Amino acid sequence: MAAQPYQPDPIEATARTTTTNLNYLLPNGPSINRRFVSAGVEVNTGKYGPYPTTIRDGRSIKRHFSFNKHGFQLLDAPTSVSDFHDKTEVESKYQSEVCAHVKAAFDANLVVSRGWMLRTSGTIPDKLSSSPEEETKKEPYRHYGGLQPAAGEVHVDTDPSRQLIYAERAYKAARPDGPGFKRFIISSFWRTFSPPPQNCPLAVCDAQSVGDDEGVTNVLWVVDKIPETEAERLDPTMDDQNQLAAAIFLHNPNHRWWYFSRMEKDEALLFKFHDSDRSVGWRVPHSAFWDDSFGVEANVRSSIECRTIAFWE
Numbered sequence: 001m002a003a004q005p006y007q008p009d010p011i012e013a014t015a016r017t018t019t020t021n022l023n024y025l026l027p028n029g030p031s032i033n034r035r036f037v038s039a040g041v042e043v044n045t046g047k048y049g050p051y052p053t054t055i056r057d058g059r060s061i062k063r064h065f066s067f068n069k070h071g072f073q074l075l076d077a078p079t080s081v082s083d084f085h086d087k088t089e090v091e092s093k094y095q096s097e098v099c100a101h102v103k104a105a106f107d108a109n110l111v112v113s114r115g116w117m118l119r120t121s122g123t124i125p126d127k128l129s130s131s132p133e134e135e136t137k138k139e140p141y142r143h144y145g146g147l148q149p150a151a152g153e154v155h156v157d158t159d160p161s162r163q164l165i166y167a168e169r170a171y172k173a174a175r176p177d178g179p180g181f182k183r184f185i186i187s188s189f190w191r192t193f194s195p196p197p198q199n200c201p202l203a204v205c206d207a208q209s210v211g212d213d214e215g216v217t218n219v220l221w222v223v224d225k226i227p228e229t230e231a232e233r234l235d236p237t238m239d240d241q242n243q244l245a246a247a248i249f250l251h252n253p254n255h256r257w258w259y260f261s262r263m264e265k266d267e268a269l270l271f272k273f274h275d276s277d278r279s280v281g282w283r284v285p286h287s288a289f290w291d292d293s294f295g296v297e298a299n300v301r302s303s304i305e306c307r308t309i310a311f312w313e
Helices: 010-014 058-064 087-106 132-137 160-174
Strands: 017-025 034-038 041-044 048-057 072-076 110-120 147-149 183-192 202-205 216-222 245-248 257-259 267-275 286-288 302-312
Touching: 010 058, 041 147, 048 058, 058 072, 072 087, 087 110, 087 183, 087 267, 087 302, 110 160, 160 183, 160 302, 202 267
Parallel strands: 034 216, 048 257, 110 147
Antiparallel strands: 017 048, 034 041, 072 267, 110 302, 183 267, 183 302, 202 257, 202 286, 216 245
16 A cells, blocks of 8 residues: 555544654665574664654554554454463464464464564573583574564564565465465464553554555574674675565654553454555554553563464465
């Protein structure tokens, strides 16, 4: 959808607002944009800067939002998981729950999970020191099922040019003899499980306010150790073409931001990373932000995100 200024529904003027800084990509930064992730740490090569931004609280009008227009909805989404820090419990229950919720919300034929991650606005414990022998026995880091910091830059986790191949591979693995698909949506199912209100919630950008031509590719490198120097991180010989990638964004004053305050454990924010149907709201930039609305009442944010792909056959 085009990023032409549009006339919002009058009901949106009734929403409470808060002002914060969102970190957008700065112009005239490095020509190579990469995000290196390892256990408990994430580092970008791009340079980001804070832009004062108004964020509207959709809590009082939560039924107003639609996937086709805004690209996101707050769902009532009960869960049977009692401890999200218990990886065994999450692995055994959660992804199937999420797929069921997403299938119902999108009315899709098939939904497959593509992994989950915990995030926190609090302190992430340092890794325990290991002997050289123990270090050599460690499995390579997987960006899956761990604990990472809140992602505080405006981004979408998918680069548009790479998603059809990604979806085709996932569909073939899930349904090797299937008839094929006509449409797919890659999305995030985001739940906070710490008590409300949270000090660092997630803001989502109205898809109607984002231009199809916006976004800069940010290549994802999953590594055991973050490269120590900028020269190493910007090495031009690295094979960026065969890696997953996200989209990062320059500041656009037309972007229209929302969040849902005081989220409860049995709610979830479902929003699009990539919809193959470009005639509707097809992607939602998002970012964690520090919400000063509730002062000392606010709690550390603990959340779980689960990525899925929904298919229509």
